Amino acid sequence: MFSERIAVDQEVYYFEPQIGWSRGKINKIKGNNISVLSKVGEKVKIVPSEHIHGYIPEAYDADNTNLFNVRDLHVSTLLFCIKERFEEKKQQYSLMGEMLLSVNPFQVMQFNSNQERRKYMNEPDFNKLPPHIWQIAHKAYNSIMKLGLSNQSIVISGESGSGKTENTKSLISYLGQLSHASSDTAQQRSIADRIDDCLMWSNPVLESFGNARTVRNDNSSRFGKYIKLYFDPSSGILVGGEIVTYLLEKSRIIVQSEGERNYHVFYEMLADLSISEKQSLGGLKNAKDYSCLNGGQVFTRRGVDGNTLNDSEEFMRVRRGMKNIGIPDHVVNSIYRVLAAILFMMEITFEMDDNDKAYISNEKVFIKSCTLLKIDAGLLSNCFLIKTKSSLVTIYSSKVEAEFSRNAFCKGLYVGLFDWIVEFINRSIKPDENLTNLKYIGLLDIFGFENFDKNSFEQLCINFANETLQAHYNKDTFINDEEECEREGVVLHKVVFPDNSECIKLFTKPPNGIFPAINEQSNLKGGTSGHFTSNLWRYWKDKSPYFVVPKSTISNQFGIKHYASFVNYDTEGWTEKNSDPIKDTMYEALLSSKDEFISKLLTNAQARASRKMTIATRFQSQLNDLRINLESTETRFIRCIKPNMQARSDIMENFLVSSQLESSGVLQTIALKRQGYPVRLYLENFSRYFFLIMPRKTVKTFKSKNYSQACSELLNYYERIYGWKRPNFVLGKTKVFLKGEIWSDLDRLVVRRRSQLVKQCKRYLSRWVKEYQERKRSEQAKRIAKLKCLREEREAKGALCAHGLPGERIMWVEDIANLFPLMDMSILMDIAAEADSYERALAMVSNIHEQCVDKREMSTFINLMMSARVCPNVVKSFLESDINSIASICRITVRELKSYGCSNIEVAALTKKIMEKELKLDCLEKLSYAIGTHEEYEAAEALREMEGRLLQQDFEMKVAALVEIGFSEEDVRLVLAHYDGKVERAVTRLLSGINRKKIQQHVRKHNKYTTADPNVQHLIAMGAPKRDVKAALRTMNGDINEVAKVLFGLTCVP
Template identity: 30%
Template sequence: DMVQLDELTEATVLSTLRVRYRRKDIYTNVGGILIAVNPYETLEAQIYGEEQMHAYGSADAAFAGMTPHPYLLAEAALRALDRDRESQSFVISGESGSGKTETCKYVLRYLSYRSKRRYEHSIQARGDGKANALEESVLLSNPILEAFGNAKTLRNDNSSRWGKYTQVYVQPSSGSIKRVGITAYLLEKVRIVERAKGERNYHILYQMGLGADPVAHAVLRDDGYGKDDGGNASVAAIDVDDAVQFAATRDALLKLQIEETGLVGALSAVCHLGDVCFDEVADDHADSIAAVGKNDMRKRGGGFLGMGGGDEKRHAIDIAAEALGVNRTELEESLLSRRVAGVRVPRRAAEAEHAKAAFAKALYSRVFDWVLARVNDALKAMTGTGQTLREALTGKKQPKEELLTIGLLDIFGFECFAHNSLEQLLINYANERLLREFNKQVFEAATREYNAEGVPVGDLTFHDNSGLLNTLEGPRDGIFAMLNSECVRRDGNDANLLKAIVKKHSRAPGAKQDRSTAGKTFGVSHFAADVVYEIGGFVEKNRDRLPEEICSLVSTSDALFVAGLFADVDEAAGEGASGAAFAGSSAARGGGAGSKKAQRYVAGSFAESLAKLTGLLDETAQSFVRCVKPNHKAAKEAFDGVVVLDQLRCMGMLELVSARARGYAGRMDHDMFTSRYGILMEDAKDVDMAAFESADKAKLGEFLRLLATKKFIKPECLSNGEIAIGKTKVFLKRGAQNVLETAREARLCADVLLALGEATASRDANALELTLRIADELRL
């Protein structure tokens, strides 16, 4: 634990991480917060096997001798769930490519292992395999959701382009998983139609082109991928075989009983729509209007996937219409024109391209929502019902226990590119909100509690980004409010928006202006870096109109799968949150394809979804994992101190180390403290524990002195601040808490072994039940 370093400086923190990284110790503890340095190599056999899981599951109360690990955090969360009866959550953050998704998967793997181990006896006793199937289903959901929600970016070959909050419903006393639900936030829909040079679209679009069977090949062309959007030689991801990955995706779909036939057609439509291009032609009045180009994008450089070649005997729009199950002429008409008051108004080429892109984004987003809903349905169907070990052994039904949750948040990290637009602003806003949540949980709440309890710890300094957040999300004058207001106006445009931002926020917290790009950009000084945002496209991206003509057409499609995706268009208008740059589950979208009543734009929906997410986190005891990239080249055994230190500063880890060294890891109400550790005094004939019921501060001091007399704690614990007595709570540094917990567990183990022998000898069923209840708590 870096809190215990004799000297806390940037140099010692960095040196500690460097030494551990070189020893393949990629995890380091900082006062209960885990730093995970991406090794860029597989360490499966060394640190992630079942042997390691067993070791963490059977560790003592203080986890003595156990190295920092996601398994340790997961086990600690399970024990806290039982001890405190409070839901838990993990907030896993870091830059793209730092290992957030992998860390999340290891936590899920451990929770599944623990649940499966608890159910082994009940499955044998009742022949109920649902519990085992639930744990397997949780792990099977990973390749499916990664295929549909992850993509190759400049920083990461498997970057999550959406936020995932997984809620694992657990029986506190046993750690058994009873239910799992996954909520999606902020799917990056814009990736479907545009990406940076060298990046790829979503994995599934390439997997189904290379790995699909002949039936899928009949719809998705299989000519390979000649070049990406930037004109590079290949769109292949490093060390990734799309065909092999598709086999894993398809196997998971099959095992979770998710039908893939409809998916093939819908995804084919997304791909081929990208190959449709438009030319400007003159109509009868010599006006310029759009027409479908004679040569589609396969001959011009490659569409949404950047592919050339293919079946050039058929036009892309013919294949797209067939995949969508609609008439080719009607599809063309819906792209080339719109209806205003019953009159057909032709679009220009750029307008037709925008309508096509908006529909393709909406189609993929709804496919993603459908897949996620089916995954959740599969997890619900696998809900475990097996009896507990205690029920199996005693034959007695136990009272129903309230389920609590362990949540895992995996969301994309801070972004700063050569060209930054609304998408990057929203991503970075999400990271600012998570930093605020971190500050609130780690610094502000602790400071308020210490002050209220009269426990002196000194000032806990931290980076306060509340001013910047107000600049972004202020209800009246925030940048997002200004953006939404500009979208409401018929003549709203980017130039007016930029003028309003500069006028109001040129001197606001976090604002930063660059004179060289005045009139085109505005700057924001984020906690991680200064970012310049290009204003061009902000208003249209926030509106992101969904073409009503196309949606109405596909809602009557002969392809039932596609028609079902757009079954709500009768309730919806032509613009709204589902056409947004980001969307995901209905919870994030706000429902529907965007109703005229709500006029929900991208930024507003985005902010609402984040508020709901942080609200969920606030209802839990949060644990934090900070993932770190050791270098920018994804190279193993390469530790770049400048790169690492920059990330540590951005995460506020150096402030945290100092604050954790002064703060307290554990806290309990007075009565809970005496009740929990009173067991240590049971053999002391000269101590009357009844005297410590409803203990006040004075009685707590006397109780602690008794613990010191009996050698359970050091006499100097009170004087050196290891233990502090507040007005209503007792505060403990991690070392003191570990000593007491270890002593308590040793005493309980001795008691339960003695009771088990007596109950077995007397054949007393009630005594046996009581003993097994204690054994459950001690993980015997």
């Protein structure tokens, strides 16, 4: 009993039905009844003691952004903390460890501006900024780009009107800009910008066609969507996307409840089209004039800021959106005609003749619809007026049946149009690359939990989707947590959470679950919604605590105790809603349309295949695919809260918000994460991440690959420094489990250490750049001096050789000598004497120079083998026989080529390549032997060898300097090799951290000869370009000595 620990004049929280938790002071205690004086209005309330909770003045700090720090873990305390943050502090976001709580502000907030966004993109330490959904997006991006973790999902959940759609749009925009900031080239930026623009402009189009005003939300998504954003893991660039949609609400096309609208696009189109455009579409009128638009008797809607939106201006955005995502103008016109045709079609009235056959009483309206769709009127009218037809008998439709067929056709037409738009967007943003080589971040924005005065089949499906998501949340947060702790040998106190698995069985368990039962009745010839309801009553009445039979025997109702709240369902017309009643004759009529776009709306294979399934079956299948998708990713959660029903920015309704907090498991999440260890990393990953702040002793442990001991030493060392409260970490079998604050403390140290290293590296880099520039200047001066001497000698020879040559040809020699400074002067003189024009002389010298290089350098021989795709074993046989130049391969016959192992295809390819080379040979072959032996060439070769030695010394100097700063030698060599010795880029990568898992995946993908290979690193250190090293190693089957011959002319690697 609470009365034993409460007293008169004590401040408490008290709960009232329909009002929620409030604050007051105890006025009188009489048994189990407590008299409370409310703090607001000073009214006396009588409440039972179990609805009293003690008020603790310092239980929370509204300025503290993390709800984990609420000291009194009760829904009333949590509610008032969030309420104060929202109403007084004007804060939309609060943290719950890694999860984010977002309260819909119903206004544009300053901290969501582009200027604020740049702060979050540029700040590496998230703890320095207030919580935001952008941090969730940034962490997901870092997980796949920097940490090399699995694909990511962000689940944005909450009831209708809680701000899910706006949060999703903000996340897409942030990830697009983050990708743009990561791009290095104009081409990468172009790709990222194109995808980002297409996704941005698809938003107004999808909202217009898929959102509508409901009694709870003026911009309610009437479909669910899972948006995948694909990124190139090597560059971080957004390269594509994909949108998967779920369960568009078809019945809204036909009828709306009071206070609701049809889909936005109808009202927006009628508001914006000009008089001439309306005339071209059959003479369209205003929204109030159409029965499928005026059912709810509301024709406006409010925007994010609570002000009434201008439908005409909204449609201008839709038009721009369709243009910017690439929908052609003639297709846009066809879309307008489909929408207009639906409006006119729903105005058709049916009457009964004397033979009880339905007929169309206002044919002019029907003709307008057929004209817009470009369909023969007789063909389409038969779809409505004839129920079935065979060679023997024709059965005509009644008035009700004709209306039902007409409604089914209009619904199918609109769903086909919506699906086409989604498919077009997907084609526009589909990545060019193989999806297996990409990583993705998935954003799930699905319809929120719904509970209206009248709840039908659509609400059942929507609420089942939310039950499924809640089950995934429970599994990800609670069940997986328990299983992981058991596997790792970590003991935690068990947390009781709102498990909804039995409620899901109520929906899915065959043969009497709700979905199997409705499918059975839908597939039976005489199945009815009444039979479906009575079957549910009979089977589930006393078997499930979640199923509620109405007190008064109403034949078409039942109730379900959902995780969020109790919902009463009206089953009238459910069997019809669950089936797809579009007849084959309707498909054939649409296929006959003379408009190519309209004729294909319902004829794709997917539409035909899905037609065979009921709505319940198809929806279950989609949700199962979604569940599998989510479970294969690392999931992050954003819980959206709707603060009030009036869309006001200044109040929070206690009952509404507290029920959302309780139903979504927020309290249990805080309890679990507070007593547990929310941060969990593999021992090796953890120790590598914090390598920069390891004590010296621990570095030795880490290098011996005793990662468990290294983690223990590191954490114990900093525990002594910081005085963390115990228990603060646990070492499992393969993972380390940490409190959130422990990670934050260590992460701040890493950020600070990296900042210090940047300063040290800047000093080092500036010194290194100066030394390098001076060395290059000195070597260049020596090279110039050497070439000057050679040039003077050549000019002296030229003076002797010029005797007898005309002055014009001497000028040729001088010009060509400037282009080819290493070419022997006597050869130039011979060419000038024999050539009949300057152009011919220049071509002859160019070809001789190329032939010289071809015959001299083995790398050209290897390139020839690679271009002809000769087997590496055959190339090795050539090299073993000293066949290592194009000149030597030219002397071999076809039979000899085959004796070395060449196939017919390889012989043909080699012959073709060699012929291409021979065509370039000059008629002065007799002079070519002298080219490669001249002293000028030998001098140039000596200079090149000297530069190679300097490059190797330079590489080792960089390694030593970076190791001295504090980076591990293994990481330094890997990164320097990866960036071809470019120290600036290497330092940037070292500071941001080495992704070992990503490297291993890259090695597995490319088999071998990556920069993680020590042989590759060694050859790059010797001065060879990374690309040449990899190509040579693959050609030589990894024989490093043969590669050294090719790249450096060495017999073995030093």
